[in-house]
Amino acid sequence: MTVTYVIDGSEVTGLDRFWDVIGEAVNGPGGYFGRNLDAFADCLRGGMGTPDDDDFVIEWRGHALSARALGxxxxxxxxxxxxxxxxxxxxxxxxxxxxxxxxxxxxTLFDRLLEIIRDETAPGTLRLL
Incomplete structure (x- = not known):
């Protein structure tokens, strides 16, 4: 069964807030999923909340708002x-x-985050909505 983690782009007002939003999307309130680009890449490789079999999707809703905030x-x-x-x-x-x-x-930081997600996960994992 595929697990979907939702990033609400309207909540991403900067990089610090992105770390909060992705942490909570994957690991619940107060959850951690990296606080810098290298740690984020490490988390995407598994063992930090995502299913071990890579059967997950990151659905980034309102990504254009995040792109502006992370410009x-x-x-x-x-x-x-x-x-x-x-x-x-x-x-x-x-x-x-x-x-x-x-x-x-x-x-931009938004570009870099997309690159990391695409590099560290299976094809089709990222859905920009």
Whole structure:
């Protein structure tokens, strides 16, 4: 039996809120399902609430609202935050990504989340509604 996890795009107002929404969708109130991109990818690989047999669907309703909330402005905010605690060897890349995000260019956090879901789950797992 396929399990469906629903993300309500109207509730995603930024990256921090996305972590709350996906955590609750998968693991109930107060649930955890990653608090950064790497942890999110790890959770999607299994063992953190999703069925072990990969028989699940992520249904992202109102995804266009999330795409706006997780757009270039939020991406730039996230990259500024990362820059403050990144290893010196990562700073040039982060600064370049930040400049692009501030100019409204390059992939957004929404794009990155979709990429992670598609990379870490079976084809057809993600449904954008």
């Amino acid at each position: 270039h402005e939020e991406t730039a905010r996230h990259l500024r935050d990362l820059s403050g605690r990144a290893h010196a060897s990562n700073l040039p890349r982060l600064r370049q990504e930040l400049a692009r995000a501030e100019a409204g260019l390059g992939p």
